[in-house]
Amino acid sequence: MLKICCIGAGYVGGPTMAVIALKCPSIEVAVVDISKSRIAAWNSDQLPIYEPGLDDVVKQCRGKNLFFSTDVEKHVYEADIVFVSVNTPTKTRGLGAGKAADLTYWESAARMIADVSKSDKIVVEKSTVPVKTAEAIEKILTHNGKGIKFQILSNPEFLAEGTAIQDLFNPDRVLIGGRETPEGQKAIQTLKNVYAHWVPEKKILTTNLWSAELSKLAANAFLAQRISSVNAMSALCEATGANVTQVSYAVGTDTRIGPKFLNASVGFGGSCFQKDILNLVYICECNGLPEVAEYWKQVIKVNDYQKSRFVNRVVSSMFNTVATKKIAILGFAFKKDTGDTRETPAIDVCKGLLGDKARLSIYDPQVTEDQIQRDLWMNKFDWDHPIHLQPTSPTTEKKVSVVWDAYEATKDADGVCILTEWDEFKSLDYQKVYDNMRKPAFVFDGRNIVDVEKLREIGFIVYSIGKPLDPWLKDMPAVA
Numbered sequence: 001m002l003k004i005c006c007i008g009a010g011y012v013g014g015p016t017m018a019v020i021a022l023k024c025p026s027i028e029v030a031v032v033d034i035s036k037s038r039i040a041a042w043n044s045d046q047l048p049i050y051e052p053g054l055d056d057v058v059k060q061c062r063g064k065n066l067f068f069s070t071d072v073e074k075h076v077y078e079a080d081i082v083f084v085s086v087n088t089p090t091k092t093r094g095l096g097a098g099k100a101a102d103l104t105y106w107e108s109a110a111r112m113i114a115d116v117s118k119s120d121k122i123v124v125e126k127s128t129v130p131v132k133t134a135e136a137i138e139k140i141l142t143h144n145g146k147g148i149k150f151q152i153l154s155n156p157e158f159l160a161e162g163t164a165i166q167d168l169f170n171p172d173r174v175l176i177g178g179r180e181t182p183e184g185q186k187a188i189q190t191l192k193n194v195y196a197h198w199v200p201e202k203k204i205l206t207t208n209l210w211s212a213e214l215s216k217l218a219a220n221a222f223l224a225q226r227i228s229s230v231n232a233m234s235a236l237c238e239a240t241g242a243n244v245t246q247v248s249y250a251v252g253t254d255t256r257i258g259p260k261f262l263n264a265s266v267g268f269g270g271s272c273f274q275k276d277i278l279n280l281v282y283i284c285e286c287n288g289l290p291e292v293a294e295y296w297k298q299v300i301k302v303n304d305y306q307k308s309r310f311v312n313r314v315v316s317s318m319f320n321t322v323a324t325k326k327i328a329i330l331g332f333a334f335k336k337d338t339g340d341t342r343e344t345p346a347i348d349v350c351k352g353l354l355g356d357k358a359r360l361s362i363y364d365p366q367v368t369e370d371q372i373q374r375d376l377w378m379n380k381f382d383w384d385h386p387i388h389l390q391p392t393s394p395t396t397e398k399k400v401s402v403v404w405d406a407y408e409a410t411k412d413a414d415g416v417c418i419l420t421e422w423d424e425f426k427s428l429d430y431q432k433v434y435d436n437m438r439k440p441a442f443v444f445d446g447r448n449i450v451d452v453e454k455l456r457e458i459g460f461i462v463y464s465i466g467k468p469l470d471p472w473l474k475d476m477p478a479v480a
Contacts, residue, residue: 002027004194005075007109008085009033009042009068011049011164011271011340012126012157017083018057019168021066023198030067030075042068050339050366053165073116080119081191083155084109085126090275092379099282101129101275103136110137114144122187125154125213134177134209151187153178154209156216161270162337174204177212217276217283221296224273226261228302234264234466235309244466245448264466266419266446267306267345269334274300274343307345310417311352313463314444317473318415322358326438328413330406331420331447332364332372339366345446346419347375350400353417360400363409365422369402376400407432415442421449434458440472 004020006013009031021029033039041048043062047055058066069075076082086105091097106127113123123141125134134152141150154177159167174195178188188206195204207215230248237244244264252259268274277296284293315322334344341347350360354376362372403409406425410416410433418425426449434441443455445464455462461472 002081002194003030003079004028004081004083005030005032005079006083006085006126007032007072007076008083008087008127009035009038009048010085010087011051011161012159013083013085014042014047014049015051015054015057015159015164016085016126016157016168018054018061018066019165020194021061021064022057024194025065027194028065028067029061030069030079032069032072032075034070034072036070039068039070050337051164052162052337057165073112076113077116077118079121081122081124081194082113083124083126084113088127088129088275090278096282099278099285101133101279101282103129103133106133106137107140110140111144113150114141114146114148117145117148117150120149120151122151122153122190124191125152126157129154129213132210133213149183151178151183152209153187153191154212155191156212158216158219161340162335169198171199171203174199175207175212175215176204177207177209177215180208217280220272220276221280221299223261224268224277224303225296225299227263227265227268227273228299228306230262230264231267231306231465232302234306237264237466238469241468242466243468247466264448265306265345265421266310266349266465267303269342269344269346270340271342274303304348307348308352310345310444310446310465311349313473314353314415314417314442315356317442317444317461317463322353322356322414324357324359325414326359326361326412327353328406328409328416329360329362330364330409330416330418330425331422332362332367332375333420336420336422339364339368339371341367341371341375344375344419349417349419349446350376354399358399361409361413362400362402363404363406364420365424372402373400407436411436412438413441414438415444417444417446418449419446421447425449430455430460431458434460 004027006017013031017029017031020027038048047058084106086109088101088103088106091100091102106129134154138152156175158172176188176191178184192204233247234244237247248262248264251257252262277300281293281296318325329346329350332344332346333339333341353360406428441460443450443460443462445462448464452462452464452467461470463470463473
């Protein structure tokens with residue numbers, strides 16, 4: 001029986017291994033992590049991450065051929081294939097600070113694999129890593145492997161949170177990169193045989209190691225670039241009276257461009273886009289390509305501009321101050337159908353409003369109060385370290401309350417900011433919301449999900465990104 005072990009029980013490792021176990025009943029899959037609380041959650045009825053369809057998959061396999069354990073060394077020792085899906089945060093100090101990936105967790109995983117292995121293994125990069133990481137890992141394994149042979153493969157994930165299980169069931173492609181040697185090709189074939197249980201062969205792409213590593217960074221950079229492109233257009237639309245929804249629809253009907261990732265918003269978030277672009281920038285700089293690095297930096301600059309533009313629009317619309325005013329924040333996750341808050345635009349928007357002394361009442365159907373408070377008081381990039389290494393948030397903060405109902409959040413509020421496109425926010429009783437707010441009542445739609453005209457009829461002053469401005473807002477500056 002082929003045995004697979006995955007080090008790291010997070011957003012990538014957990015769902016990916018659960019689907020492999022479901023689709024390959026003849027393979028034993030163990031997901032290991034040093035976090036006892038995380039493994040306990042995977043073994044409970046309350047999984048540590050929210051992802052539609054994940055519960056069913058885990059329940060079908062857990063205890064049969066899918067196991068979650070803190071006994072890392074035992075399962076690595078027994079495995080034929082070891083997936084490494086540990087955090088690769090952005091460095092916060094030292095060489096490459098603010099851009100380069102910190103491979104501390106990766107390196108310690110590689111050293112542990114070398115220490116405990118008594119048989120040849122295939123080691124698979126599943127985390128997003130900089131190009132040439134495989135080479136470094138290979139050196140660590142080779143110099144510490146006591147004659148044991150390791151083959152390194154790169155198998156980047158291309159999951160979108162909120163649809164991860166469907167993405168795993170029916171991927172656009174599975175990418176496997178390996179050495180162009182007989183042993184490397186044999187390792188590629190072994191992993192290919194695992195995915196071939198359910199993925200058509202034509203969708204399983206094989207490349208050299210470096211191409212696979214770079215493809216992941218490139219894919220995320222291209223997607224983020226599309227979002228920043230349409231967000232840049234949204235600012236121009238507001239200035240000229242054009243409607244960004246109509247513009248992006250017209251652009252997206254061109255088959256060479258296509259309609260995906262052309263929704264204007266308050267900005268992109270998630271664990272990968274910013275981190276991967278910063279990584280790409282650093283790699284370009286290290287390889288003497290400053291013009292290429294500068295090009296990709298602009299994608300992040302436009303994203304930061306969009307968030308500050310949104311905050312400035314809120315403040316300037318409300319008589320140029322939000323001090324002591326109650327602002328309802330609807331949605332904190334970086335997108336709907338996930339509880340993930342990593343790099344969510346809501347963090348910067350909330351910090352911007354708190355900087356002007358606003359009082360915030362936050363509601364998100366999937367994000368806990370503890371997570372929200374932690375995110376608002378954490379330093380940049382701290383989120384990507386294991387939870388026990390993250391700073392704790394001060395519990396005395398009175399300017400932020402987290403509630404479990406949209407109507408409670410908006411009660412007696414001066415303004416409402418919609419920051420996640422949860423379906424329930426489209427169907428709220430906005431008349432009821434309006435009746436319970438202070439007047440004038442403002443709605444700032446950071447996701448373009450509300451019916452602007454309907455809300456204006458109720459009496460709201462509405463700001464919707466990239467849409468023709470409410471008469472109230474026309475004379476207000478977009479950027480302070």
